[in-house]
Amino acid sequence: MTGAQASYPPVPSHAFPKDLNMNLSGHTILITGGSAGIGLAFAKKFVELDNVVIVTGRRQSKLDEVKAANPKIHCIQSDVAKSADIKALAVKVAAEFPKLDFLMNNAGVFVNRNLSRPAKDLDSLMEEMDINVGGTIRTTSAFVDLITANKGTILNVSSGLAYVPLPSSPIYCATKAAVHSYTISLRFQLEAAGVRVIELLPPAVKTELTADIPEGGDFTVITTDVLVDATIKGLKADKTEIRVGQSGQLYWMQAIAPGFINAQLWKGSKSLVPPA
Numbered sequence: 001m002t003g004a005q006a007s008y009p010p011v012p013s014h015a016f017p018k019d020l021n022m023n024l025s026g027h028t029i030l031i032t033g034g035s036a037g038i039g040l041a042f043a044k045k046f047v048e049l050d051n052v053v054i055v056t057g058r059r060q061s062k063l064d065e066v067k068a069a070n071p072k073i074h075c076i077q078s079d080v081a082k083s084a085d086i087k088a089l090a091v092k093v094a095a096e097f098p099k100l101d102f103l104m105n106n107a108g109v110f111v112n113r114n115l116s117r118p119a120k121d122l123d124s125l126m127e128e129m130d131i132n133v134g135g136t137i138r139t140t141s142a143f144v145d146l147i148t149a150n151k152g153t154i155l156n157v158s159s160g161l162a163y164v165p166l167p168s169s170p171i172y173c174a175t176k177a178a179v180h181s182y183t184i185s186l187r188f189q190l191e192a193a194g195v196r197v198i199e200l201l202p203p204a205v206k207t208e209l210t211a212d213i214p215e216g217g218d219f220t221v222i223t224t225d226v227l228v229d230a231t232i233k234g235l236k237a238d239k240t241e242i243r244v245g246q247s248g249q250l251y252w253m254q255a256i257a258p259g260f261i262n263a264q265l266w267k268g269s270k271s272l273v274p275p276a
């Protein structure tokens with residue numbers, strides 16, 4: 001795409017960064033929540049593509065397993081819900097990996113919830129907010145100087161459920177809508193600094209997080225390999241919002257027939273609401 005080409009409808013300039021065909025080798029990449037599932041699949045792929053990769057997670061036992069099976073992956077225990085952990089992580093990474101130029105905010109948790117009764121523990125109601133939203137915001141802030149200095153990339157992992165909520169997991173979906181909105185603002189604010197801000201919106205992916213979601217019916221569950229391959233294509237094509245599989249359908253349905261798609265997802269997820 002060159003500046004001379006007309007496009008209709010008009011798109012904001014950030015939709016087409018100048019340096020097309022993002023090079024996916026030779027980076028230093030930090031993946032929060034990279035000790036399992038989607039984060040680990042990306043960590044392995046990025047190592048294969050000749051990048052230096054650092055992953056975090058809360059459970060040391062998981063990080064030890066990752067290190068034993070993938071000696072090239074650097075593992076650091078750190079909880080994105082704890083400001084002190086993130087501060088310490090930022091200091092350690094800046095000292096040991098000063099070329100860090102790719103931050104993947106991936107750590108996340110998912111809970112089905114029943115909203116029809118008061119929660120027994122009001123603090124635990126905020127778990128997804130603290131990790132999925134708070135973790136993304138805190139980590140981005142702690143690393144923004146380093147990423148800016150290295151003219152790097154921030155990739156936030158939200159979900160197709162950022163567009164349309166699955167009512168059985170109401171707080172989770174609200175966190176992903178928040179990450180979606182935050183990412184748009186972040187992209188505009190960092191554009192002048194030359195930092196690329198990308199959002200990955202996966203559909204249902206087979207990991208520990210989706211263990212409770214039944215396959216078949218309204219939900220197609222893809223593998224992490226399919227997600228990684230589609231994302232790599234999206235990154236190479238310089239997409240800023242990478243919608244994989246059913247996330248693309250949710251995007252369009254939300255724009256065209258929001259009432260219909262909201263009702264469909266309620267119908268499909270009603271049975272997942274835990275008893276009150």
Ligand SMILES: NC(=O)c1ccc[n+]([C@@H]2O[C@H](COP(=O)([O-])OP(=O)(O)OC[C@H]3O[C@@H](n4cnc5c(N)ncnc54)[C@H](OP(=O)(O)O)[C@@H]3O)[C@@H](O)[C@H]2O)c1
Pocket residue numbers: 032033034035036037038039056057058059060062078079080081106107108109110131135157158159160201202203204205206207208209210
């Ligand atoms: N799977 C899906 O269908 C799907 C769809 C759309 C979007 N996503 C998003 O993709 C991301 C990864 O999900 P996943 O399916 O790979 O989940 P997963 O298999 O459960 O893995 C989650 C990873 O995050 C880590 N983690 C959780 N809480 C953390 C915290 N407070 N601080 C640091 N690390 C933490 C976990 O390790 P510890 O527990 O040891 O900390 C683990 O490494 C999430 O943001 C999720 O919302 C997933």
